[in-house]
Amino acid sequence: MSRANIATVNGERYEVLRLLGKGKGGYSFLVRSVAHPSMEYVIKQFHRDPRRHHLYEDTLQSEIRCYRRLRELGIRLPAMLDVDIDAQRILKEYIDGPTVYELVRSGGMKDDYVAQIRDMAKRLTSHRIAIDYFPTNFVVDNELIYYIDFECEDYTAERSFERRGEPFWARTEAFLAYEAELLLHASPIPETA
Structure with missing residues (x-):
C-alpha cells in the first residue's frame, strides 16, 4: 500500500484501516472510501508467492474467473466491485461479521453453519470445484x-470439505494443534515506554 495509509483502486482513494489477513495470493485490508468515509470495503493486494503453481501475472485473472464461476453457482460471496489490473488489486464488499474460525475458537459455532457449508460443498463437488474450506475464509x-475468498480449483478428494475443512470447523485435535502452532509462532507484543 502507498504512503499515509492510502491505497488507490483505479484512481479512487481508500484509507487503509487495518490488515484483515494474509492468504496464499495476497493481503486483505479493511479500507474506508476517502470520498465517502461511511463506506468500508476490502482491498485484496496480490503478491508474488513462489509456492504458487501459476504465474503471478495470472493470479488476479484466476481470481476473477473463480469469482464469476462461483457466482454463477449461487455461492454466497462479497461483491467484486472493482479491479485494478496495474496495481494488482481487487476492491470487494466488506461482510461485517465473525469468521467461522473465530466462532470455533470462542465456542459460538452452530449446527446450521455446518449444514450450510455441507450444502455449499455438495453443490461445488457436483460441479467438480473445490474451494479453500479453511474457516478463516468464511464469515457469518x-x-x-x-x-x-474467491479462490477455486478443480475438485479432488484431497481438496474436499471433509479433508480440508471439516477437521477445523470444530474444536478438534487438528484445530487445537493449529491454534497451538499459531501461539508458538506469534510475535511478542512490544513493550511501551
Whole structure:
C-alpha cells in the first residue's frame, strides 16, 4: 500500500484501516472510501508467492474467473466491485461479521453453519470445484455463511470439505494443534515506554 495509509483502486482513494489477513495470493485490508468515509470495503493486494503453481501475472485473472464461476453457482460471496489490473488489486464488499474460525475458537459455532457449508460443498463437488474450506475464509452475517475468498480449483478428494475443512470447523485435535502452532509462532507484543 502507498504512503499515509492510502491505497488507490483505479484512481479512487481508500484509507487503509487495518490488515484483515494474509492468504496464499495476497493481503486483505479493511479500507474506508476517502470520498465517502461511511463506506468500508476490502482491498485484496496480490503478491508474488513462489509456492504458487501459476504465474503471478495470472493470479488476479484466476481470481476473477473463480469469482464469476462461483457466482454463477449461487455461492454466497462479497461483491467484486472493482479491479485494478496495474496495481494488482481487487476492491470487494466488506461482510461485517465473525469468521467461522473465530466462532470455533470462542465456542459460538452452530449446527446450521455446518449444514450450510455441507450444502455449499455438495453443490461445488457436483460441479467438480473445490474451494479453500479453511474457516478463516468464511464469515457469518445475519446467520448466513459467506465465502470471502474467491479462490477455486478443480475438485479432488484431497481438496474436499471433509479433508480440508471439516477437521477445523470444530474444536478438534487438528484445530487445537493449529491454534497451538499459531501461539508458538506469534510475535511478542512490544513493550511501551
